[in-house]
Amino acid sequence: xxxxxxxxxxxxxxxxxxxxxxxxxxxxxxxxxxxxxxxxxxxxxxxxxxxxxxxxxxxxxxxxxxxxxxxxxxxxxxxxxxxxxxxxxxxxxxxxxxxxxxxxxxxxxxx
Amino acid sequence: xxxxxxxxxxxxxxxxxxxxxxxxxxxxxxxxxxxxxxxxxxxxxxxxxxxxxxxxxxxxxxxxxxxxxxxxxxxxxxxxxxxxxxxxxxxxxxxxxxxxxxxxxxxxxxxxx
Numbered sequence: 691x692x693x694x695x696x697x698x699x700x701x702x703x704x705x706x707x708x709x710x711x712x713x714x715x716x717x718x719x720x721x722x723x724x725x726x727x728x729x730x731x732x733x734x735x736x737x738x739x740x741x742x743x744x745x746x747x748x749x750x751x752x753x754x755x756x757x758x759x760x761x762x763x764x765x766x767x768x769x770x771x772x773x774x775x776x777x778x779x780x781x782x783x784x785x786x787x788x789x790x791x792x793x794x795x796x797x798x799x800x801x
Numbered sequence: 802x803x804x805x806x807x808x809x810x811x812x813x814x815x816x817x818x819x820x821x822x823x824x825x826x827x828x829x830x831x832x833x834x835x836x837x838x839x840x841x842x843x844x845x846x847x848x849x850x851x852x853x854x855x856x857x858x859x860x861x862x863x864x865x866x867x868x869x870x871x872x873x874x875x876x877x878x879x880x881x882x883x884x885x886x887x888x889x890x891x892x893x894x895x896x897x898x899x900x901x902x903x904x905x906x907x908x909x910x911x912x913x914x
Contacts, residue, residue, distance in 0.1 A: 733905030787899040791843035
């Protein structure tokens, strides 16, 4: 079993839809949780960075962490065609530098 | 530079040849990471450099892989006797330290034929 599980998709939604992306993990020591966006043939860029459980909002993006269920989510409101990309969840434990990534979910937002 | 720079952006090599991939991190960043991304897979950690400390090589898949970081700045990932399964995108990232945001380069797409 992988430490981080993420459905690779693809996920296709119409413009304006609310998108929900999710990851589950097995290591209870993970404390830092991240979401990266990766456009085709580009490096990943950090979207959201959260510590421990709770919610964090940034514009159209909301990250949720439920440590009791070992489950994290990224919500995208009012999705746009420019949001079409691969979204990678990532996480690491306190004091650790090694970040474990999910496989990434490919998202297509249709105009 | 303004961001993490990797070269070459694409590399096609014959099986059995050695290749060198280069990473120029953001100036002042003490932490540097190499990852490998295969088609449909997440990022696989390869190696981590932090300042002048000994690197963490625990992710290197075989002894054909090695990396160095000269003067705490530029890093080179070397793959000897390349195999077809080495074909992937190799990504470099740097961060101010081990606990802050990592910025990625655009990657080197390696194809072994």
